[in-house]
Amino acid sequence: MSKQSRSSDSDSQRSFSKKGRSTLLGISKDSWIQKFFGGNALLAIVFLLAICGFLIKEAVFFFPDYHKSLQLFRQSGQEYVTLLEDQYKAQKSAYALVDQAYNIERANAGAAELEKITAFATARNKVLDFAEEAYDEWDDANDELEDAQDEFDDAEEADKASAQATLEAAQTLEKNLRTAWKADVSAAVLQQSSLSEDVKDALRQMQPDQGMSPFQMELQKAVDAKVAEFAISRNALRDSVKPLEKLWLELRDVAAAAKDKGVTLKTAAERKAAYLEAVQNAPTPEARQKAQEQADAVILAAPDWDKEVAPLYEATPRANEISKNLLQAIATAKENLPDPATLTDSLAQERLKQATPELVKAREVVTARTETLNQWRHDEKVGFFKSVTGFFLGADWVTNSSWQDFYGFLPLFTGSLLISIVALCIAVPFSVAAAIYTNQLASKGEATFIKPTIEFIQAIPSVVLGLFGILILGESLRDGAEFLGIPMQERLNVLNAGILLALMAVPTVFTLAEDAINNVPSAFRDASFALGATKFQTVLRVIVPTAISGIIAAILLGFGRVIGETMVVLLVAGNKISIPDFSDGLGVLTQPVHTMTGLIAQETGEVNQGSLHWRALFMVALVLFMISLTVNYISQTLIRRYSLKG
Amino acid sequence: MSTQEVISSPIITLDDVSFSYDMGKTNTIKNVSFDIPEKQVTAFIGPSGCGKSTLLRCFNRMNDLIETAKVTSGKIEIMGQDINAPTVDAIELRKQVGMVFQKYNPFPKSIFENVAYGLRIQGIKNKSDLATAVEKSLRGAALWDEVKDRLNSSALGLSGGQQQRLCIARTIAVQPKVILMDEPCSALDPIATAKVEELINELREQFSIVIVTHSMQQASRISDRTAFFYLGELIEYSDTTDLFSAPKEKRTEDYISGRFG
Ligand SMILES: Nc1ncnc2c1ncn2[C@@H]1O[C@H](COP(=O)(O)OP(=O)(O)O)[C@@H](O)[C@H]1O
Numbered sequence: 001m002s003k004q005s006r007s008s009d010s011d012s013q014r015s016f017s018k019k020g021r022s023t024l025l026g027i028s029k030d031s032w033i034q035k036f037f038g039g040n041a042l043l044a045i046v047f048l049l050a051i052c053g054f055l056i057k058e059a060v061f062f063f064p065d066y067h068k069s070l071q072l073f074r075q076s077g078q079e080y081v082t083l084l085e086d087q088y089k090a091q092k093s094a095y096a097l098v099d100q101a102y103n104i105e106r107a108n109a110g111a112a113e114l115e116k117i118t119a120f121a122t123a124r125n126k127v128l129d130f131a132e133e134a135y136d137e138w139d140d141a142n143d144e145l146e147d148a149q150d151e152f153d154d155a156e157e158a159d160k161a162s163a164q165a166t167l168e169a170a171q172t173l174e175k176n177l178r179t180a181w182k183a184d185v186s187a188a189v190l191q192q193s194s195l196s197e198d199v200k201d202a203l204r205q206m207q208p209d210q211g212m213s214p215f216q217m218e219l220q221k222a223v224d225a226k227v228a229e230f231a232i233s234r235n236a237l238r239d240s241v242k243p244l245e246k247l248w249l250e251l252r253d254v255a256a257a258a259k260d261k262g263v264t265l266k267t268a269a270e271r272k273a274a275y276l277e278a279v280q281n282a283p284t285p286e287a288r289q290k291a292q293e294q295a296d297a298v299i300l301a302a303p304d305w306d307k308e309v310a311p312l313y314e315a316t317p318r319a320n321e322i323s324k325n326l327l328q329a330i331a332t333a334k335e336n337l338p339d340p341a342t343l344t345d346s347l348a349q350e351r352l353k354q355a356t357p358e359l360v361k362a363r364e365v366v367t368a369r370t371e372t373l374n375q376w377r378h379d380e381k382v383g384f385f386k387s388v389t390g391f392f393l394g395a396d397w398v399t400n401s402s403w404q405d406f407y408g409f410l411p412l413f414t415g416s417l418l419i420s421i422v423a424l425c426i427a428v429p430f431s432v433a434a435a436i437y438t439n440q441l442a443s444k445g446e447a448t449f450i451k452p453t454i455e456f457i458q459a460i461p462s463v464v465l466g467l468f469g470i471l472i473l474g475e476s477l478r479d480g481a482e483f484l485g486i487p488m489q490e491r492l493n494v495l496n497a498g499i500l501l502a503l504m505a506v507p508t509v510f511t512l513a514e515d516a517i518n519n520v521p522s523a524f525r526d527a528s529f530a531l532g533a534t535k536f537q538t539v540l541r542v543i544v545p546t547a548i549s550g551i552i553a554a555i556l557l558g559f560g561r562v563i564g565e566t567m568v569v570l571l572v573a574g575n576k577i578s579i580p581d582f583s584d585g586l587g588v589l590t591q592p593v594h595t596m597t598g599l600i601a602q603e604t605g606e607v608n609q610g611s612l613h614w615r616a617l618f619m620v621a622l623v624l625f626m627i628s629l630t631v632n633y634i635s636q637t638l639i640r641r642y643s644l645k646g
Numbered sequence: 647m648s649t650q651e652v653i654s655s656p657i658i659t660l661d662d663v664s665f666s667y668d669m670g671k672t673n674t675i676k677n678v679s680f681d682i683p684e685k686q687v688t689a690f691i692g693p694s695g696c697g698k699s700t701l702l703r704c705f706n707r708m709n710d711l712i713e714t715a716k717v718t719s720g721k722i723e724i725m726g727q728d729i730n731a732p733t734v735d736a737i738e739l740r741k742q743v744g745m746v747f748q749k750y751n752p753f754p755k756s757i758f759e760n761v762a763y764g765l766r767i768q769g770i771k772n773k774s775d776l777a778t779a780v781e782k783s784l785r786g787a788a789l790w791d792e793v794k795d796r797l798n799s800s801a802l803g804l805s806g807g808q809q810q811r812l813c814i815a816r817t818i819a820v821q822p823k824v825i826l827m828d829e830p831c832s833a834l835d836p837i838a839t840a841k842v843e844e845l846i847n848e849l850r851e852q853f854s855i856v857i858v859t860h861s862m863q864q865a866s867r868i869s870d871r872t873a874f875f876y877l878g879e880l881i882e883y884s885d886t887t888d889l890f891s892a893p894k895e896k897r898t899e900d901y902i903s904g905r906f907g
C-alpha cells in the first residue's frame with residue numbers, strides 16, 4: 001500500500017519535469033508491465049469461459065438431435081425389431097455355453113478315438129505322399145478305363161468287339177496299377193513302425209478311389225455315440241431359435257428400409273433445392289431435363305409410418321407363437337440337458353453349470369420382450385428425457401452403425417473412473433508416504449536426492465510411458481498373473497493403464513502433499529517432541545492430521561491429472577467400449593476398457609463436423625471438463641481453507 | 647564465574663557445559679557450571695542472543711533435532727543422571743522435563759485432545775482416566791472454569807493467554823519433574839501475563855521451573871534465583887533479591903540498570 005503511493009508520487013514528479021520516461025498511449029512502461037501481469041489472471045478467466053462456451057456450443061444440440069434419432073428409431077420399427085433381437089441373443093448366449101460344454105465333453109469322452117483318428121490321418125498323409133507316383137499312374141489308367149468304358153457303351157455294333165478288347169486291356173492295366181499302388185502303400189506302412197496294428201490294417205485296406213476310410217468313420221461314430229444323448233438336447237436347443245432368427249432378419253429389413261426413408265427426409269429439402277438450382281443453371285436442355293427428374297424424385301413428404309410399419313404389427317401373432325415355442329424349447333432343454341455331474345470333463349461341467357442361469361435369464365428376456373412387443377406402438381412419442389438418460393446411463397456406445405447409433409456414456413465413464421481409482425490406489429500410499437518421509441524423516445542428503453528424482457518422472461513423455469506399457473509392462477503383468485494363476489486374457493487392460501497413470505500421478509500428489517506437510521508450522525512438531533512423542537507419533541498424530549486437507553487436495557488434483565490423461569490410456573487401456581464386468585471381483589482389473597479422453601482422441605478425427613456423433617463427442621468432452629473443473633475447485637478450496645488455518 | 651554457592655538439593659547440575667551449533671567450531675554456550683534447585687523458580691536473563699534459549703533447550707535435548715548441534719564439553723545432570731549419556735533416551739527425558747514455548751502453540755485439535763495428547767502417546771486409552779487427568783491439569787493451569795463447557799471445541803478458538811495456559815496444562819498433564827519456559831509471556835498482553843505469572847507462582851510447589859525471560863521485572867517478581875548470561879557465559883548467579891539489589895559483577899549491574907541489552 002505504502003509502496004504504491006510512494007511510486008505514484010515519484011511518477012508525478014517525473015511527469016512534472018516533462019522529460020520523463022517513455023510512454024505508450026499515455027501509459028508508462030511500468031504500468032504496462034503491471035497491466036500485463038494483472039491481465040494474465042483476467043486472460044485465464046476469459047480463456048476458461050471461451051473453452052466452456054466453445055464446448056457448450058458444439059455439444060448443446062446433442063440432446064435434441066439424439067432425441068430425434070431415438071424417435072426415428074421407434075417410428076421406423078427398429079425398436080420393435082430390437083425386441084426380437086434381444087430374445088435371439090439371450091437364447092444364443094445360453095446356447096453358446098451349452099455348445100462349448102458339448103464340444104469339450106465330446107473331445108474328452110472320445111479322446112482315445114479322436115487321437116486314433118489324428119494318428120491315422122497323419123500316417124495316411126505320409127503314406128499317400130510315399131505312394132504318389134503309383135497313384136498318378138493308377139489315376140491315368142483309371143481315366144483311360146473310364147474313357148474306354150464310355151467308348152464301349154457308345155460303340156456301334158460293328159465296333160463293339162474292338163472296343164471290348166480295349167476296355168478289357170484298360171481294366172487289366174487299372175487292376176495292376178491298383179495293386180502296385182497298394183504294394184507301395186503297404187511298403188510305406190511298414191516304415192511307420194510306431195502305429196498300432198489296427199491303424200496299420202486300416203491303412204493297408206485303403207483303396208485309391210476311396211474317400212473317407214471306413215475305419216475313420218467307425219471311430220467318428222464311436223465318438224458321437226459317447227455324447228449321443230447330450231447331442232440331442234444340444235441340437236434341439238440350437239434349432240429352436242431358427243424361426244426367431246428368420247423372423248428377426250426379415251423384419252430387420254423392413255425397419256431398415258423405413259428408417260432410410262426417415263433419414264433421407266432430413267436432407268430432402270436441401271437436396272431438392274440443389275437440383276432445382278441445377279435446373280436453372282443447366283447449360284443444355286438434356287441436362288435440364290435430367291436435373292428436373294432428379295428434383296422430382298426427391299420426396300418431401302414424411303413417410304407414411306403407419307404403412308411402413310404395418311408388416312411389424314402383422315408379424316406380432318407370429319412372433320408370439322415363436323416366443324411361446326422358444327420358451328417351451330428352453331424349458332425342455334433344461335430338463336433334457338445332462339446333469340453336469342455326469343460329464344467327464346471338469347471344464348465342460350463348469351460351462352454346463354454356467355448355462356443354467358443363462359437359460360433362466362433367456363427365459364426372462366423372452367417373456368419380458370414379448371410382453372413389451374405386444375404393447376409396442378410406433379407412434380408413441382419418445383420422452384425428451386430419454387435422450388438424457390440414454391446418454392448418461394446408456395451402456396452402449398455404437399457408432400457408424402448401419403442399424404442405429406447409440407451414445408451411451410456409462411462405459412467410458414466407468415472405464416475412466418476405474419482406471420483413475422486404480423491409479424490413485426497405487427499412487428496415493430506411495431506418494432504420501434514419500435512426502436512424509438522426505439519432509440519429516442529423511443536426512444537433508446536423502447531429501448535432496450528423492451525430491452528431484454520423483455519430480456523427474458513428470459518429464460517422461462506420456463507416449464513413452466504408453467509404449468513401455470504395451471511392450472514391457474503388459475508382458476510382465478501377464479507373466480506375473482500366470483505365475484499367480486490368475487487368467488489375464490488381455491495385455492492391455494485396466495491394471496496396466498492404472499499402473500502407468502499412477503506413475504504420472506505420483507509427482508503431482510507427492511509435490512503437493514509435501515507442500516502441505518511442509519506448511520505445518522514447526523511449532524506443532526516441537527510441542528509434540530517436547531511432550532515426549534517419538535518422530536513416528538508426531539508424524540501420525542500431529543503432522544498428518546494438520547496437513548490432511550492439503551493432502552486430500554493433493555489427492556484430488558492427482559485424480560484430476562489422471563482422469564484427464566489421454567495418451568497412456570489410448571495406448572494401454574485396451575480400448576474396448578463396454579462396462580467392465582464387476583462380478584469378476586478383482587478380475588475386473590484384467591479387462592480392457594475405453595475412456596472418455598481416449599475415445600475423444602480416437603474418434604474426433606473421423607467424424608463429420610456437426611453430426612450427431614460429433615456432438616456426442618463434444619458432450620463427453622464437456623462432461624470431462626466439468627469433472628476436472630469440479631475436482632480442481634474442491635481441491636483449491638481445501639488448500640485455501642487449510643493454509644488460512646495454518 | 648564469580649558466584650558459586652552450594653545448593654542443597656539441586657535438580658539440575660551443570661558442570662563446565664559448552665554447546666555448539668556448528669559441530670564445535672564456535673561455542674554458543676561457554677563452560678557454564680551451576681546448580682538449579684528443586685521446586686523453585688529459576689530465571690535466566692541476559693541480552694538477546696546470549697544463549698538463554700539454547701541452554702534451556704539443552705535440558706530436554708530439543709537441540710537433538712538440529713543435526714550439527716552438540717554439547718561439546720561438560721556434563722548436565724538432571725535428577726542425578728547425565729542426560730547426554732548414550733543410555734539415556736531423549737523421549738523418556740522429555741517426559742520428565744516439559745517445555746512451554748515462547749509463542750503459544752496448541753495443536754489444531756480440541757481443548758481436551760490437546761491436554762490428553764501427552765497421555766495418549768504414552769498409550770493411555772481409558773476414557774475416564776483421560777478425563778480425570780485432563781480436568782486435573784486444566785485446574786492446575788487455572789483454566790478449567792473458563793473452558794469446562796467447551797472441551798471439545800478447537801483450542802485455536804481461545805484467546806492468546808488462554809492458549810498459553812492450555813500449553814502449560816498440556817505440559818503438566820504428563821507430570822514432569824521440571825518445566826522449562828522460554829519467554830512464556832512475550833506474546834501476551836499485561837493482563838494475560840499477570841495470570842500466567844500467578845500460575846507459575848502456584849506451580850512452584852509441585853514443579854521445578856526454569857524460565858527464560860526478557861523482562862527483569864518479571865524475573866524479580868516470580869523467581870527465587872536468577873542467572874545472568876552474557877555472550878554464552880554465565881556472569882552471575884544468585885538469589886533473585888541479591889542479584890537485583892546488590893549485583894557483584896559490573897556487567898550485571900550495567901545490564902539491570904539498563905545500560906545495555
Ligand atoms: N538453530 C540454530 N542454529 C544456529 N545458531 C542458532 C540457532 N538458534 C540460535 N542460534 C544462535 O545461538 C545464539 C544464541 O541464541 P538463543 O539461545 O536463541 O539466544 P537467546 O534466547 O538468549 O536470545 C544466537 O547467536 C543465535 O543466532
Ligand SMILES: [Mg+2]
Pocket residue numbers: 698699700828858
Ligand atoms: Mg530466546
